[in-house]
Amino acid sequence: MTAQQAPLADAAMPQPLLALEDVTKTFPGVVALDGVRLELHAGEVTALVGENGAGKSTLVKVLTGIYQPDGGRILLDGRPVAFRTAHHAAAAGITAIHQETVLFDDLTVAENIFIGHAPRTRFGLIDIGAMQARARELLDGIGARIDPAARLRDLGIASKHLVAIARALSIDARVVIMDEPTAALSHKEIAELYELVEQLKAQGKAILFISHKFDEVFRISDRFTVFRDGQFIAEGRTADVTEDDLVRLMVGRAVDQIFPKRPAAIGDPILTVAGYSHPTEFEDIGFSLRRGEILGFYGLVGAGRSEVMQALFGITRPAKGAVRIDGKVRVIRSPAEAIAQGIVYVPEDRGSQGAIIGLPIFQNVTLPSLARTSRHGFLRLAREFALTREYTGRLDLRAAALDQDVGTLSGGNQQKVVIAKWLATRPKVIILDEPTKGIDIGSKAAVHAFMSELAGQGLSVIMVSSEIPEVLGMSDRVIVMREGRIVAELEGEELTPETLVRHAAGISEAAG
Amino acid sequence: MTDTAATERHIPDRLSRPGVRLLRSWEALLLIVAVLIFTANSFASPYFLDAWNLSDATFNFTEKAMIGFAMALLIVSGEIDLSVAAIIALASTAMGAAVQAGAGTPELLAIGLGVGLLCGTFNAVFVTVLGLPSIVVTIGTMSLFRGLSSIVLGDQAYGGYPADFAWFGQGYVWWVFSVELVLFALLAVGFGALLHLTNFGRAVYAIGNNQTAALFSGIRVRRVKFLLFLMTGLMSGLAAICLTSRLGSTRPTIALGWELEVVTMVVLGGVNILGGSGTIPGVVIAAFVMGLVTFGLGLLNVPGIVMQVFIGLLLIGVIALPRLWSRIGARRR
Secondary structure: OOOOOOOOOOOOOOOOOEEEEEEEEEEOOEEEEEEEEEEEOOOOEEEEEOOOOOOHHHHHHHHOOOOOOOEEEEEEOOEEEOOOOHHHHHHOOEEEEOOOOOOOOOOEHHHHHHOOOOOEOOOOOEOHHHHHHHHHHHHHHOOOOOOOOOEHHHOOHHHHHHHHHHHHHHOOOOEEEEEOOOOOOOHHHHHHHHHHHHHHHHOOOEEEEEOOOHHHHHHHOOEEEEEEOOEEEEEEEHHHOOHHHHHHHHHOOOOOOOOOOOOOOOOOEEEEEEEEEOOOOOOOEEEEEEOOOEEEEEOOOOOOHHHHHHHHOOOOOOOEEEEEEOOEEEOOOOHHHHHHOOEEEEOOOHHHHHOOOOOEHHHHHHHHHHHHHOEOOEOOHHHHHHHHHHHHHHOOOOOOOOOOEHHHOOHHHHHHHHHHHHHOOOOOEEEEEOOOOOOOHHHHHHHHHHHHHHHHOOOEEEEEOOOHHHHHHHOOEEEEEEOOEEEEEEEHHHOOHHHHHHHHHOOOOOOO | OOHHHOOOOOOOOOOOOHHHHHHOOHHHHHHHHHHHHHHHHHHHOOOOOOHHHHHHHHHHOHHHHHHHHHHHHHHHOOOOOOOHHHHHHHHHHHHHHHHHOOOOHHHHHHHHHHHHHHHHHHHHHHHHHOOOOHHHHHHHHHHHHHHHHHHHHOOOOEOOOOHHHHHHHHOEEEOOEEHHHHHHHHHHHHHHHHHHHEHHHHHHHHHHHOHHHHHHOOOOHHHHHHHHHHHHHHHHHHHHHHHHHHHOOEOOOOOOOHHHHHHHHHHHOOOOOOOOOOOHHHHHHHHHHHHHHHHHHHHOOOOHHHHHHHHHHHHHHHHHHHHHHHHHHHHHO
16 A cells, blocks of 8 residues: 555645644543644645544544644644634634534524624625625525525525535635535535535635545545544545555455345334325335344435334324334324334434433433333432443443543444444334434444344344445345335345436436 | 454443542532631621521521422423412412411411412423423513412411411421421432432433433423422422411512522522533532521621622622633643
């Protein structure tokens, strides 16, 4: 592996626009960044790859002035700089589009884009007309058809992401950091994002692109940098390496099987849904799930998959339809009832619906199982720690202690805590909504292996996923949804990327 | 499993020993403040260090603290009840009216607790069934309950409570330990156990930190909150019994402004006003701190209005100090 590559043939490598030298950042008990280096060049996309906990998010926070490094230097145009606040970093032309977008639900799209630097009138008031016109320009520029006067609350998650991108571009940036920008976007929007990145390159901006999806990294980046456990591992030109090389650099060894689905003995139907309808979200949903089966739910963002799952879990109530569990008709009116019936749901939105930030790891894990760990309603901590240890151990959780606040863990480890929480309830059916969204390849493999193991033990899994390789690799059967309806049920030979995309997008057979 | 999960890691249960954590806690800081005030008081007035005087001092906080314990749970869960003082007024008025109709002590107890429970239910229905913000609902019921009491009472006062009714506010269980002080201690233990040792308490913390995730984890969020409002109403009813018994009368200004004193006590005790954290031991110490300050200043003949200023300064000071301290520390580095 030739990581340290020679510069481009046509010109000597110019001075990097932004460079980090020997940057270190420590937190109590953890070295998040251990003397790392990174170079970003004008007009180039640098991909930063690494597992969760490799230090990528910390690096972004150092670059945007949210964290102060404990050691090392940041060079802008070759001159050392210090970003003491987020404002300093923005003034220096560094802008970030974050993994979990930080926007204001009750403000308009235009206000979100220009908050902090809105155009002013002569009297120092915000020039609403100018602001909306500029917002429309920016949104048009990225191909987003969003009304600048709309309230953010009324937009879908993908549109919100586009607003975040527009916001990042509204600052006249020289360095654009994109942290998992495609995580919430549909295929069409991803294609538009690629075009946008090309435009930014052409304008001479330096782009730092953080992604877990290798196809994106190879599609879009010119250079790459690999971190592992807070340390710099390698850098080079993307064209000179293969996917296998990168995986090896990231995990320190080869991962030969990302989707280790083992054939499991599939038994009788355990969950049967018929004529399930909701006034606005979905209509006439019918399917059955068998013991030991992994049933994939594929569709575009907004196809109604999560809504069906949330209704099954008792969060929303459908207008009509029947749910049978083990052949008996059941009405589930609340998550507590669903859990009692052996159905659990691991939500997509880890931050707001899954992990309870502020509570320690063990209290997160045992929350739905307290009836089992307690006696006469009184807590028994020893049992809680034992239960937590049992399930987090199987998922290879990385943490300093089990009474650590779950908010101090990396995204992948938070997801492991959430999954451990649900497995500890000993469910019959586990519904995973985008279980590996935004987590690194190592954690992903652990989650996949574990899903497979669970199915082997007779647990039934419903996996809602928008990642085609994951859907194809893990599912025994796949249901495709479009606009609130089931449009296809695919199995065996029919399961190809083409058929999935065709059904999800509603492209007829003849047209293809 | 794949080779990515090859190495088994050992993760300890606890990051630091419980003792170490206790030393760094808010409660420890508050305890130091309490000891300082105690020492200062004993130097400032020769009458302070007297068992009976100190026993009298506890009446400054026992009734408020009864409500404070329930309020602490409510605030940890992310809600608040500002109608508690008005509930006292309404419950006391109802008891006063009952006395005029010839009710005895058992009936008075039932009426006091019943009115509290009823008012709590009223708040609970609006917040948990209709989903209205508790701060708005209870500001509304604060006016409503106090208003009802004023209509019944006018500008007169109820008196003539039966002699054995006085036991609750004026009686002593043993030596200097008053009935109210013993009630306070029992309730502190009871609410402390409820919040810190039971599934219910864990659910309260979970709701206060992330209501949606708690619901998704099978916690019956609305039921828990409903019960918390009931408890707060019930404790207000109990406080009404104790206060009415101690004063021996019901006047229109009874417990006026107590809702903020109760909230002050809870926040001083380290309960996050935004929900999610706080302890009952903290509230207990805060109750003593407020009681000692009020009593100490009273011995020095400081007027009530100036006491208010002291309590306000104390609250802001105790809350701001740790933050200022860490900021100064950060700048030096």
